[in-house]
Amino acid sequence: MQLLSDTDGLVRIGMAVGTWGERWDTDMHGDGGIGNAAAHLLTGIVRQGYRITSMTLGAVVNGSLYLETRDCDQCETAPGTVDNSATLNWSILRGGEHAVLPTAYASHVDGVQAVSVTSRLPLEGPFQLALGAENTVAASSPVQYVWNGWNWDQTILQASAAVELSNVVLSVQVAPVPEPSSYAMVLAGLGVAGWMVRRRRI
Template identity: 30%
Template sequence: MRQTIPTLLFGLAALTSTVVHAERADAAGFAMRLPGTWSNSSLGLLSDSGGTARIAIKGFEGVEGYVMDVTSQEDNAPDLLNWGQSGFAFDVRDGYRINTMTLTGTLTGVLSPGIPSAGGTIGVVSNEFIMGRFELAGQSISMGQRTLENVHGDEQIQLNAGMPFEGDFTMLLHNRVYNSAESGSSYWYDGDEAEVTTYYQSYASVHWHDVVLTVQVSPVPEPATYAMLLGGLGIAGFAARRHKV
């Protein structure tokens, strides 16, 4: 008979960073902060120059985990599904607007099927990562959706949003991971013709890390500036017509 060993599930491993993180990141044209209900995340301003700010987001990558299988019951492979959502508030300063936002990060996956030493059935493993969209102030601005499957090693992922957007708004970020592992096995019969099974552990994992939001801002001319510009163009046009006469 097959012997069963309990499946082990582990998830949400803590990651470390050299960036000083807080609940708020202040850039030249805006401030990005965490609403009180999103204490699992933290922010770190990496750089802010030439209208481009780069902000590290830590904690959003907490949707991760791994699954191991050393039992592999038929049609019942152990799996692990995690999903997460983080919220952020943007306070765009007067005289500025956000033109684009780009979210980048690294997805690291491990797929290690159990392989029998001689003959038998190789284990089956899989993982999946889904990155959704930005939601801004109750309206959805599409960044597309990225789905990566069977990731082994590092994969770079990027989502982009073009706006522009002025004023204050909130943003929600979503992602989901799924892992499945079924052990390898081999069978033989002992001297009494009893079936003996040996299992070979399989392992699957995926996690999202080094998450950076790049925000590009630009000044917005005041109404008086527009009026002066239009007035100057009008005077220049009038002078050109007089010159022709």
């Protein structure tokens, strides 16, 4: 982990999630796919007098998808397929309770795509953050059939898929918890406002 910034109650932490990029090339491996996953458990304590009001988990997904094509006369092609995906999942453990948070997910990525997900579950005191990440890729080759005048010649074309999950950042928004006297002032103000509204209706 690396502290990236700490400004006005917003803390940004760079996370090393432990996954690695994946690639599947049918020229080398034939049709198929592969994936990897990693899991981490982080422990944190929110200092007394403060509360986490929201957390955002974000990352960058870099992917590529390729299906070879060839122009030809009197030919037919059985299409191939390529796909990739990257997933970030997380959950909160506190006081014996387990809260599963929304998942950040991207699939069929050809280029660079940012993903993020936000939890507004308030947190005070000790807690644990379970973080998981997963990359998957798959590819199958197109097959081209060319008529040579007597029969069909078969050519297996190339297909490849790749994906990498990087720049995982956890952004934590922290705010002070009002003192009991502050709550009393807020409630008193609401009472006065209610009384003034009732007075207007008389």
